[in-house]
Amino acid sequence: MAKLWCFLCFIITSFFGLTKSVISLPEQIATPPLPILPLPSYSQLKWQQREIIMFLHFGVNTFTDSEWGTGHENPSIFNPVGLNANQWVSVATEAGIELMILTAKHHDGFCLWPSNYTDHSVIGSPWKNGHGDVVQELVNAAKAHGGVDVGLYLSPWDRHDRRYGKNLEYNEYYLAQLQELLRKYGSIREIWFDGAKGSNAPNMSYYFSDWFAMVKELQSSINIFSDAGPDVRWVGNENGFAGNMCWSTINRTLLSIGNGSIVEYYLNTGDPRGTDWLPAECDVSIRTGWFWHKSESPKKLSQLLEIYYNSVGRNCVLLLNVPPNTTGLISEMDVKRLREFRSAIDSIFVTNLAEKCSIKASSQRGGKGGGFGPEHVLDRDHLWTYWAPKDGDNEDHWIEFKGPVEGLAFNVIRIQEAIGLGQRIKRHEIYVNGKRVANGTTVGYKRLHRLQEGVAGAHIVRIKITESRGLPLISSIGLHFDPFWHPK
Known part of the structure; x- marks a missing residue:
C-alpha cells in the first residue's frame, strides 16, 4: 500500500510539474516610453x-x-x-x-x-x-x-x-x-x-x-x-x-x-x-x-x-x-x-554602409527581445521603430557599429530621432576608431554630419548621446559616402 501511495504521489508531482512548464505565463513585453511634450500633429x-x-x-x-x-x-x-x-x-x-x-x-x-x-x-x-x-x-x-x-x-x-x-x-x-x-x-x-511690406507702406x-x-x-x-x-x-x-x-x-x-x-x-x-x-x-x-x-x-x-x-x-x-x-x-x-x-x-x-555592420548599444529598454533594440535604427521606419535605452541608465547612452575587417569608407553620418514622441537630444558626439570626428547639439527628424576628412578604413563607429530631455530615442542611423563633398 505504501508503495502504491508513493507511486501516485510521483505521478501527481510529475503532472503538475509538466503542466507548469507548458502553461507558463507569457513574458511581459516592454511598453513604449512616455512622450515628451510638445508633440507634432x-x-x-x-x-x-x-x-x-x-x-x-x-x-x-x-x-x-x-x-x-x-x-x-x-x-x-x-x-x-x-x-x-x-x-x-x-x-x-x-x-x-x-x-x-x-x-x-x-x-x-x-x-x-x-x-x-x-x-x-x-x-x-x-x-x-x-x-x-x-x-x-x-x-x-x-x-x-x-x-x-x-x-x-x-x-x-x-x-x-x-x-x-x-x-x-x-x-x-x-x-x-x-x-x-x-x-x-x-x-x-x-x-x-x-x-x-515696404517701409513706406500704409x-x-x-x-x-x-x-x-x-x-x-x-x-x-x-x-x-x-x-x-x-x-x-x-x-x-x-x-x-x-x-x-x-x-x-x-x-x-x-x-x-x-x-x-x-x-x-x-x-x-x-x-x-x-x-x-x-x-x-x-x-x-x-x-x-x-x-x-x-x-x-x-x-x-x-x-x-x-x-x-x-x-x-x-x-x-x-x-x-x-x-x-x-x-x-x-x-x-x-x-x-x-x-x-x-x-x-x-x-x-541610396547606400547605408551601417547595414554591413554588427550593432550594439549601452543598454536597451525591456532587455533583449523587448522591442527597442538597436537593430531598429537600420529598418525602413524612421518614425515609429527606434532604439531606446533602459530607464534609470544615468550614464552616457551610446550605439556602436562594428564594420567588416577591411573597414568602411564614408564621409556623411545621418542620425534621426523618433520625433513622434518628442524632440529630445541636446548634445551628441561621434567617434570613429576611438577618435572623436564630429559633435553637435540637436538632431530632430534628421541630422547630417559631413566630416571634414573622409573616413577610410573605419572599423568601429560610436554615436554617443551626452545630453537629452529624458531618454533619447533614435529611429535611424546611416553611414554614407558623398562623392561631391570636397572640403577645403
Missing part, C-alpha cells in the same frame, strides 16, 4: 517627411523683370502663351518633390485666379482671352500626376487695392479672397503668410487670428506657415540655412509676424523649453531672385547641396523656389540643375 509629421517642397513665384513681376511690383501694372502684360502646369509638376516629381506652393497673389496685388473681388487679375489678361486660371491649372496638373499636393501664398501686403490701409475693409477683402481659394480648389496642404493691422481660424475651419488638415506659425515657422533668413542648433519646439507667445527683432536667433534655433511644436521651413531660391529673370542662372550643384545639408540636415524642410519664365515654363537650365540635385541626393543616400 499628423499634418506636421507628413510635412516633415517631405524634406523638400517647391515654391513657384510667378506673376506680373515675371514680365516686368522685377522682384516687388508697384501695384500699378496693367494686367495685359501677363501673357504666358506657353504656360504648361503639367511641365511644372513633372519637373517637381522628377526632383522627388510632392508639394508645390504657388504665389496666388504677390505684393503687387495681381491675382492668378479670377477673383470675384477685384479685376486686377487674370481676367484682364490676354492669356486665354481673360478666361485663364493659373491656380486651377496647377491643381488640375497635380491631380493628373497623382501624389502631388498644392499650397498657396496670398500676400497680406497689397500695393494695388485701394482698401489697403483701412483695417476693417481690407481684412474683409483679404478674408473673402482666402475663402475663395480654400473653398474652390480642393485640398490645399500649406497656406503661406508673411509680414513683408499702417495696417492684419487680423491674423481671424485668418488662421478661417483657414482651419475650411481646411482642417492644412499647415499654416508664418513667422509665428501656428503649424510651420520661418527659419529667419532667405539663405536656406537653419541654425547649427535647431529645435522644432518654440514659444509662440514670443513670436509675432513681421517682427525682425527676433528673426536672426530665436526663429533660427528654436527653444528646448518651447511649449509649442513649430518646426522651421527654410526658404531659398534656385536663382538669385525669387521671380524669373533672363540675366540669372541657377545656383551650382555644390551650393544646392550645401543648402540641403544645412536645412534638411538640420531638422528642417527646404522650400526651394523654382520660378516659371515668361513663356509659362520652368526654364531648361533650372530643370537640368534640379535633375542633378536629385541624382546627387539619391547617389549619396
Whole structure:
C-alpha cells in the first residue's frame, strides 16, 4: 500500500510539474516610453517627411523683370502663351518633390485666379482671352500626376487695392479672397503668410487670428506657415540655412509676424523649453531672385547641396523656389540643375554602409527581445521603430557599429530621432576608431554630419548621446559616402 501511495504521489508531482512548464505565463513585453511634450500633429509629421517642397513665384513681376511690383501694372502684360502646369509638376516629381506652393497673389496685388473681388487679375489678361486660371491649372496638373499636393501664398501686403490701409475693409477683402481659394480648389496642404511690406507702406493691422481660424475651419488638415506659425515657422533668413542648433519646439507667445527683432536667433534655433511644436521651413531660391529673370542662372550643384545639408540636415524642410519664365515654363537650365540635385541626393543616400555592420548599444529598454533594440535604427521606419535605452541608465547612452575587417569608407553620418514622441537630444558626439570626428547639439527628424576628412578604413563607429530631455530615442542611423563633398 505504501508503495502504491508513493507511486501516485510521483505521478501527481510529475503532472503538475509538466503542466507548469507548458502553461507558463507569457513574458511581459516592454511598453513604449512616455512622450515628451510638445508633440507634432499628423499634418506636421507628413510635412516633415517631405524634406523638400517647391515654391513657384510667378506673376506680373515675371514680365516686368522685377522682384516687388508697384501695384500699378496693367494686367495685359501677363501673357504666358506657353504656360504648361503639367511641365511644372513633372519637373517637381522628377526632383522627388510632392508639394508645390504657388504665389496666388504677390505684393503687387495681381491675382492668378479670377477673383470675384477685384479685376486686377487674370481676367484682364490676354492669356486665354481673360478666361485663364493659373491656380486651377496647377491643381488640375497635380491631380493628373497623382501624389502631388498644392499650397498657396496670398500676400497680406497689397500695393494695388485701394482698401489697403483701412483695417476693417481690407481684412474683409483679404478674408473673402482666402475663402475663395480654400473653398474652390480642393485640398490645399500649406497656406503661406508673411509680414513683408515696404517701409513706406500704409499702417495696417492684419487680423491674423481671424485668418488662421478661417483657414482651419475650411481646411482642417492644412499647415499654416508664418513667422509665428501656428503649424510651420520661418527659419529667419532667405539663405536656406537653419541654425547649427535647431529645435522644432518654440514659444509662440514670443513670436509675432513681421517682427525682425527676433528673426536672426530665436526663429533660427528654436527653444528646448518651447511649449509649442513649430518646426522651421527654410526658404531659398534656385536663382538669385525669387521671380524669373533672363540675366540669372541657377545656383551650382555644390551650393544646392550645401543648402540641403544645412536645412534638411538640420531638422528642417527646404522650400526651394523654382520660378516659371515668361513663356509659362520652368526654364531648361533650372530643370537640368534640379535633375542633378536629385541624382546627387539619391547617389549619396541610396547606400547605408551601417547595414554591413554588427550593432550594439549601452543598454536597451525591456532587455533583449523587448522591442527597442538597436537593430531598429537600420529598418525602413524612421518614425515609429527606434532604439531606446533602459530607464534609470544615468550614464552616457551610446550605439556602436562594428564594420567588416577591411573597414568602411564614408564621409556623411545621418542620425534621426523618433520625433513622434518628442524632440529630445541636446548634445551628441561621434567617434570613429576611438577618435572623436564630429559633435553637435540637436538632431530632430534628421541630422547630417559631413566630416571634414573622409573616413577610410573605419572599423568601429560610436554615436554617443551626452545630453537629452529624458531618454533619447533614435529611429535611424546611416553611414554614407558623398562623392561631391570636397572640403577645403
